Amino acid sequence: MDPISDMLIRIKNSQAVLHPTVNVPFSRLKFALAKILEKENFLGLVEKKGKGLSRYIKIHLKYQDKQPVIHGLKRISRPGQRIYASRNQLRPIKQGYGLVVLSTSLGLMADKEARQKGVGGEILCEIW
Numbered sequence: 001m002d003p004i005s006d007m008l009i010r011i012k013n014s015q016a017v018l019h020p021t022v023n024v025p026f027s028r029l030k031f032a033l034a035k036i037l038e039k040e041n042f043l044g045l046v047e048k049k050g051k052g053l054s055r056y057i058k059i060h061l062k063y064q065d066k067q068p069v070i071h072g073l074k075r076i077s078r079p080g081q082r083i084y085a086s087r088n089q090l091r092p093i094k095q096g097y098g099l100v101v102l103s104t105s106l107g108l109m110a111d112k113e114a115r116q117k118g119v120g121g122e123i124l125c126e127i128w
Contacts, residue, residue, distance in 0.1 A: 002075070002078060002079055003025075003027060003029075003030060004029070004030065004033065004075065004124060004125065005075045005078070006024075007024045007030050007033070007034075008073050008075060008125060010022050010024055011024075011043075011059065011061070011070065011073070012070070012073060014061060015061055015063075015068035015070060016068075018063065018066065019061065020060065020061060021058055021059060021060050021061065022058075022059050022061065023049075023056045023057070023058055023059075024056060024057045024059060025055075025056055025057075026048060026050070026055035026056050026057050029108070030057060031046070031048065031057055032107070032108040033101060033108060033124065033125075034046040034057055034059055036099075036101055036108060036109070036110055037099075037101075037127065039110075040099050040110060040127075041062070041069070042062065042069055042070050042099065042127055043059055043060065043061065043062055043069075043070075044059070044060030044061060044062045045059075045060040046058075046059050046060070070127060070128075071128055072127075072128050073125060073126065073127045073128075074125060074126045075124070075125050076100075076123040076124065076125055076126060077122050077123050077124055077125075082122055083122065083123050084120065084121065084122050084123070085102070085120050085121070085123050086120040087114065087115065087118050087119055087120045088120075089120065090102075090111050090114060090115050090120065092111070093111070093126055093128060094128040097128060098126060098127060098128035099111065099126070099127045099128070100123060100125075100126050100127075101123075101124045101125050101126075101127070102114050102120070102121040102122065102123055102124065103121050103122040103124055104117075104119045104120065104121035104122075105119060105121065106119055108124075
């Protein structure tokens with residue numbers, strides 16, 4: 001299974017039953033994605049835990065009035081079908097309330113930052 005999809009589904013399922021935290025197996029890509037979501041206020045604190053092969057990411061979930069902050073998420077580019085966008089094709093999602101995460105030559109970044117830097121890349125997911 002796709003590791004990024006697995007991480008997003010774990011977050012979605014944990015928020016559906018109002019869990020305070022969720023643990024995800026560690027990878028640098030998933031950690032960078034979680035840090036972007038933390039920076040954009042979709043998640044609470046994101047921490048690396050464990051050592052060696054037993055490393056994992058502990059994600060503290062955010063809620064407002066007992067409702068998850070993340071209302072929806074969608075995996076765009078998959079291992080079987082990669083989706084790319086140039087800097088001219090990047091548009092705000094959900095009238096600016098959503099977030100598109102891109103994998104660019106400068107690393108993982110949100111769509112706003114990619115538009116500022118003038119780079120495009122592979123669209124990993126949309127969060128709103």
